[in-house]
Amino acid sequence: MTVLRPGPADTARERRDGDGPGYAPRRTEPDRRRRWWMAVGALGVIGLVHALAVAPHYRVGSFDDDANYILVARALAAGAGLTSKINGFAPLVAVYPPGYSALLAPLAALWPHAVVPFRGLSLVCYLALFPLTWIYLERRKIPPALGAVVLALLALNPVAATYATMVMAEMPFLVLFMVLLLVVERWEHQTATVTAAGVATVLLASSLIWIKEAGLGLAAGIVAWLVLKRMWRKAMLAAAVPAALTLPLLIVRASVGTSLIGSRYSGEIGGPYPGGMIGRVLHLAPFNAKTYFLYAIHASVIPSNVSPLPLNGPASDAFTLLQWTAAPLLLVGLAVWVRRYRDAACVAVPVYLLETLLFPYINERRLILVLPVILAWYALGAWVCLALVVRAARAGRRRWLAGAGMAVPVASAALALCALLPQIPRDYLFNYGEYSSAPAGSPYMHFLAALGRPREVVESSYLWTTTLLTGHPTANTAFASACDPPAAQLALRRDNAAFVLSAALSQPGFPDGACLVPSVAANPDVVRLYRTAQDQASVFEMIGPGTAHPDLVDLVGSSRLSATGGVAEAPEAPQMDGDPAGTYPTVASVDGHAALTWSWPSPHTVRQVSLGAAGGRKGTATSVVVELLEADGAWHTVLTAPGAVGPNEATKFLLASLSDPVTASAVRVTIAAQGTAAVHDLHVLGTPA
Numbered sequence: 011m012t013v014l015r016p017g018p019a020d021t022a023r024e025r026r027d028g029d030g031p032g033y034a035p036r037r038t039e040p041d042r043r044r045r046w047w048m049a050v051g052a053l054g055v056i057g058l059v060h061a062l063a064v065a066p067h068y069r070v071g072s073f074d075d076d077a078n079y080i081l082v083a084r085a086l087a088a089g090a091g092l093t094s095k096i097n098g099f100a101p102l103v104a105v106y107p108p109g110y111s112a113l114l115a116p117l118a119a120l121w122p123h124a125v126v127p128f129r130g131l132s133l134v135c136y137l138a139l140f141p142l143t144w145i146y147l148e149r150r151k152i153p154p155a156l157g158a159v160v161l162a163l164l165a166l167n168p169v170a171a172t173y174a175t176m177v178m179a180e181m182p183f184l185v186l187f188m189v190l191l192l193v194v195e196r197w198e199h200q201t202a203t204v205t206a207a208g209v210a211t212v213l214l215a216s217s218l219i220w221i222k223e224a225g226l227g228l229a230a231g232i233v234a235w236l237v238l239k240r241m242w243r244k245a246m247l248a249a250a251v252p253a254a255l256t257l258p259l260l261i262v263r264a265s266v267g268t269s270l271i272g273s274r275y276s277g278e279i280g281g282p283y284p285g286g287m288i289g290r291v292l293h294l295a296p297f298n299a300k301t302y303f304l305y306a307i308h309a310s311v312i313p314s315n316v317s318p319l320p321l322n323g324p325a326s327d328a329f330t331l332l333q334w335t336a337a338p339l340l341l342v343g344l345a346v347w348v349r350r351y352r353d354a355a356c357v358a359v360p361v362y363l364l365e366t367l368l369f370p371y372i373n374e375r376r377l378i379l380v381l382p383v384i385l386a387w388y389a390l391g392a393w394v395c396l397a398l399v400v401r402a403a404r405a406g407r408r409r410w411l412a413g414a415g416m417a418v419p420v421a422s423a424a425l426a427l428c429a430l431l432p433q434i435p436r437d438y439l440f441n442y443g444e445y446s447s448a449p450a451g452s453p454y455m456h457f458l459a460a461l462g463r464p465r466e467v468v469e470s471s472y473l474w475t476t477t478l479l480t481g482h483p484t485a486n487t488a489f490a491s492a493c494d495p496p497a498a499q500l501a502l503r504r505d506n507a508a509f510v511l512s513a514a515l516s517q518p519g520f521p522d523g524a525c526l527v528p529s530v531a532a533n534p535d536v537v538r539l540y541r542t543a544q545d546q547a548s549v550f551e552m553i554g555p556g557t558a559h560p561d562l563v564d565l566v567g568s569s570r571l572s573a574t575g576g577v578a579e580a581p582e583a584p585q586m587d588g589d590p591a592g593t594y595p596t597v598a599s600v601d602g603h604a605a606l607t608w609s610w611p612s613p614h615t616v617r618q619v620s621l622g623a624a625g626g627r628k629g630t631a632t633s634v635v636v637e638l639l640e641a642d643g644a645w646h647t648v649l650t651a652p653g654a655v656g657p658n659e660a661t662k663f664l665l666a667s668l669s670d671p672v673t674a675s676a677v678r679v680t681i682a683a684q685g686t687a688a689v690h691d692l693h694v695l696g697t698p699a
Contacts, residue, residue: 231358343391622691625654626683
């Protein structure tokens with residue numbers, strides 16, 4: 011018998027592989043996969059931290075769309091059908107398809123008045139993107155290191171982190187989209203047409219449309235991909251089932267008389283445009299394509315134009331270079347992806363982006379719906395280009411050139427981190443350190459909720475937020491024609507608006523109605539009942555002939571003011587430029603009390619008394635009392651507060667809507683405070699006795 015002994019080469023190989031004494035075991039493929047999955051988990055934790063850091067900058071209601079989703083979810087949880095109306099005035103299906111709200115409905119049933127569970131659903135979906143994206147990349151044999159780069163970009167992306175805790179449909183939509191890419195890949199490799207993967211594909215494509223109508227582009231892209239693969243039966247099935255499942259939504263919309271594409275998009279896509287649809291294709295589409303390349307892509311992938319870093323000189327040039335390379339690298343990545351990893355995303359994503367070219371606004375919100383794929387293409391493009399740079403540098407004859415080539419990837423990664431890391435607390439909609447508006451829980455929304463009758467209309471630029479938080483139906487046609495005062499006044503009357511709300515709801519520091527508020531505030535038939543620095547808000551009530559309250563008059567406006575001391579008028583802070591904000595009275599306290607009395611010529615029937623703010627200008631008031639001098643000649647208390655009154659006080663405002671009107675000839679406000687006392691926005695609304 012011949013005994014084979016290991017030679018020197020075999021011994022060396024044994025020691026290299028780590029099988030010999032004193033050597034660690036060789037890493038097997040399962041070990042490597044386990045380590046990479048640990049990296050996926052770590053990147054998911056980074057994403058979680060990022061999302062939680064951004065979360066305080068967003069408040070529910072600051073986007074208006076989120077309020078619509080919540081209203082529909084609560085209606086569905088209460089048993090409302092698709093033909094029902096929200097709050098009795100708008101069809102449930104008028105704005106968006108109800109798919110996302112249906113996902114929220116079980117949470118609304120369990121927590122009828124809470125919104126945190128809704129935000130939690132978005133966060134769970136965001137975290138699910140990390141393993142789903144990794145599986146998607148792994149199945150395409152993407153190098154694990156490159157896959158980790160993609161997940162790192164996702165974890166540090168300001169847009170993704172913002173939507174991660176918003177009550178918006180984007181994160182559930184993305185989860186369905188990534189699962190769709192996984193199942194359609196399996197389906198296209200199966201011989202049979204009707205399989206579990208095929209059923210999942212058509213149902214997921216339908217779900218995308220029911221969650222967001224923008225999903226129509228991705229569903230059409232899946233059909234186009236199957237056609238390109240010459241899978242005719244599968245393509246017909248992928249087209250027919252989503253069409254059939256979307257038909258009920260169209261039937262319901264037709265039955266309730268709303269736009270078939272929803273009121274949210276009918277004005278954007280179906281609204282008037284010079285040249286009609288042909289004009290949109292010839293003029294709007296090229297402009298939007300340019301906007302993608304000049305702004306939306308880099309703002310979605312690596313936004314470097316908003317950062318707390320001091321961007322001057324060479325640093326500014328470096329970030330600008332990073333910004334301008336985003337779109338070219340994305341195109342390179344797409345080209346390489348088509349060549350190496352050809353899959354349904356190569357068609358579905360471009361078809362979706364072509365669909366968005368007909369929309370008037372191109373920004374990060376369009377790309378968020380396909381963000382993991384966009385990040386993968388961008389990272390691949392950068393990976394390939396940097397590999398070429400390194401290869402060319404190594405091929406050079408000089409060592410310093412090779413060293414410089416090796417430094418390029420490191421410098422590029424460092425630049426990207428410098429752009430992303432400082433922005434971790436930033437909501438992508440705002441500058442660093444800015445917060446969204448805070449309508450939920452705000453004093454002005456509480457004031458509106460307590461004001462008037464439930465069916466009285468509030469004119470507001472944020473229809474659904476105002477309805478959600480006040481219970482009032484809303485209209486916004488006056489805001490649409492705000493810079494044409496006669497048209498705006500006509501719109502207020504056509505809407506039968508009882509109240510007007512103006513606030514910086516969309517952008518901090520920019521109240522809506524820049525043209526409307528000055529004209530409304532100057533109108534003698536309008537009284538400003540309330541104002542607050544929070545969101546720069548003002549609440550107006552329409553009174554007088556031709557308004558929703560034709561019989562009411564402001565008794566304070568035609569009254570005579572007297573006080574315990576000398577009265578001085580101080581200017582109110584204007585809400586915006588051109589706002590006739592008016593003045594407020596101040597008076598010196600006597601023995602710790604200040605009393606201001608407004609009396610009118612003849613007794614009137616008082617129906618509403620409101621006080622926006624009152625207290626000591628310096629120091630804290632211990633009480634505020636509002637009394638009416640009634641027909642019996644005695645003062646009767648109608649409102650009281652155990653301290654100062656105002657938006658920043660424990661008592662935010664005082665409001666009395668008198669179900670049993672009283673006849674009065676004067677109103678008195680008594681403030682227990684030292685020094686100078688002040689009264690803001692006192693209004694007594696009534697009719698002649």
